[in-house]
Amino acid sequence: MDLLSLWEKMLANLKQVLPKEIFTNWFEGNIIPYSYSEEENLLILDTMTNFLRDYVSKKYTDILETVAQDAIGRPTRVQLITSQEKKPAGESQSEAVAETITLPSKPAATPAPTETVVPDTHSVPSGQTEWVQPELPISDDNTAPMPIVKEAVPVKPDETPYNNNLNKDYTFDNFIVGNSNRVATAVAKSIAAAPAQKWNPFYIYGGSGLGKTHLMHAIGHELLKNFPNMRLLCITSEDFVNEFIQCIQDKNTESFRRRYRNVDVLFVDDIQFLGRGDKESSKEEFFHTFNKLYQDKKQMVFTSDRPPRDIKKLEERLRSRFENGMVTQIEPPDLETRTAILRAWAEKENITCDLDALNYIAANVSENIRKLHGAFIRVLLEASQSKSNVTLPLVKHAIHYITDAQDEKKYITIDEITTYICQHYNINYKELMGKKKTKDIALPRQIAMYMCRELTGNTYPHIGTAFNGRDHTTVMHACSQIRKKIDKDSHFKEHLEKMMNEIRGVDN
Template sequence: MKELDFDTTWQNILSDIKERSKVPSFRTWFEKSSLENIKGELAEINLSSAFAISYVQSHFEDVMKEVLSEHVGSPIKKITYSESKKQKKSKQVIDPDQPSLIDLADRQKVPVVEQVKTNSSSTLYDRYVFDTFIVGNSNRLAHAAAQAVSRSIGSAYNPLYIYGGVGLGKTHLMQAVGHEVLRQDPDKKILYVSCEVFLNEFITAIQAGSADRFKKKYRNVDVFLVDDIQFIAGKESTQEEFFHTYNALHQTNKQIIITSDKPPQEIPQLEDRLASRFAAGMIADIQPPDLEMREAILQRKCIEQGKEINPKLIRLIAERVDSNIRELEGALLTVMTDLEVNNQELNHDNIQQALNRLVQTKRKSDRPSVGLIRDIVCEFYRINHEEIISARRNKELVFPRQIFMFLLKTELSMSFPNIGKEVGGRDHTTVMYGVDKIFKELKKNIDLRDEVKEIKSRFYSV
């Protein structure tokens, strides 16, 4: 057998494996992988983690042997795996209430998005990039359309209209386009807003006599991303302004991407002229994920959090939670927290019991509200409402604030940006850091586990 260039051969092999396999998010499992050696009928493969090894063995090994044999020119009957050595992290001084993007990405093992220039009104969340979007049968069309748009803004699918239920990844996909456009050209102006923000700013502009400033902001962009357009229904003046904004952008070949919970023709009290324009481009729907995709989502989440869980236990959670991605990720976090708080091992019986408790909690009609959780946390730590959302950062306030954030995430499955709004308008990265800090502290602090159990018992007994 002739001497192989392992790097080139491995890239060709990966390309063929990806083409032949139908496993969601192929890139997740082979990121930073390499072909280390070929010895007769044995191939040695290096993967990023023990978790990736477990998944690749169960989902890819047969096709890998087939493709390896073709490229090597002789039968490969056995594959051995090794795990990449983790790089040592340099020590850094971290602001306790405001970690840097690099620190967060390193701790959570998610792709780092370069900080690029954006329109000052644009809010693109760092994690919402194509690399972290899990692709499956339920969202493949929308994903392909979004990628096509990112490569050719203003000409491919304009507008792009993505619809689907809550928590299925519409905002993620929309913002991924914005990030990719900025990666290609940092000078592009991207504007992301929810329909509610557009509505409120329009009303404010009319009341303040600043309509010109409003028009300049919304019509002087290269990519306009509008979330939850269904909330414009029935609001005649706002629809009128949106119609003119849409026309101004579309006529100059600026890209428009819109999300909604339903197709344009089904939005009640939406003007026909808007519905027809929304339908004139590409309409793509996102459906709830199937079992295989739910497993891939949970496995990716575990990798981000630096946790290794047996794929059989991942499947157990994926089989029980089949609604949407947000609830799926929330269920994983809740189950993990439940086991940590109760100091239980990660095994089938304990996960099953934690899932049963989660289902029972969701069935309760008196599920805690944001206000109830805030009230009980404030009462427990003897602080008032103003203090928990204030800008003050002394220890006696920061810690209860982080507990509040943690409970909003684990009990209500709220997004990091929405939690930030409830805690004095804090940035989502601050919330991510606070939740992560409490989660880690629960592993080693028995007293904190007891505190969290006591707080939870209070708002579930009200």
């Protein structure tokens, strides 16, 4: 298990055992995995502030170590740091960072200058002021000094004003956080609070329609809210290439260089296209632009459909620079996240939706968020035409074009699983839900809980409620026991997989 997968698994368990407010305010988006030493059984987590580090260390270290042990399978110490502090004396500096996350050492911070001199080549749109990047501390409060600004400089007649091209709907408020994007979101919020301090460049990759562009634009909106005078440029790699080619034809490459190399933040969407074709001159130009911005400590964010190592025609010198920053993946959202997204959309549209109806959509549309939104719009249209609420029968009819195309993908319920387990092990429902703990009852009960988690995607509390109001920790323990049994007993694993396949084949 790599570092990101480990932390995502721990967060999923923390969400089940902590109150929602505690999880949201202290853990979700505020803590990032830093390193894990297998030799020392030591997991180091990076916190946003010293106050957060001290508070979580004091109150929640025991819980963190418990969920770490459950995720890793052996006792694990957990230590919290802030990335700007040095590790305590005597602590090992060894790290086992996952391939998908590269944490460069941070240079020592220097105090913000009392006066900043800006080269005359800088130009910004008329009516705006120029933002100059000092060393921005990640403060424990809201009293951090704002960056120094200089009086507005008129834009030159032959230069294009900065147009950030940000989508107004792509904000953090509209972005649903789940296990698939939690680490990427945490890094994005850290950048929005203090650009070019820890994660530069920030490289986000994943399949189409998973929210990479949304998250990048959300960083931009938050940066402009925190630092209104920033020169922020958001483009696609194709835009960069086309604009450079046009400037060559117009014999105006110097204007192009001033425009791109004097920005404070550069966002490039679909960076993988930079590796295509024979546009060597544009690749060379981008390389020098990257170096200039990095040298000047300007924030860069890139999105791609694949990690840097998989862009075959990308120059090695650029690939290594991308990998020297923060590289993180956004994966397809899990069932719980898809359901949360649908709920948010329903609330925004002020539409009453049955939970079973939303669960059915989420279970049958799992590829990406764009397809999920298309299915949701189709359901709204059906509800509008029939002038009814969104119910399960309505949803089944509305998105039958999806379920028909995928051979009626199975939507599995907890009741189906418990019924199957009772029949398979020849026990009655009352015994399965009761308190009897003999092996002939306890093992089928644990298997049923494990299947409910794996096949339905329901949360631990929801499953516990379905099993006669049991606590979510009981469900977590049951799932952990079954996973251990799977690892140790290959015959049990085969038998379990056979049962789960039989359940997947049950007709609605």
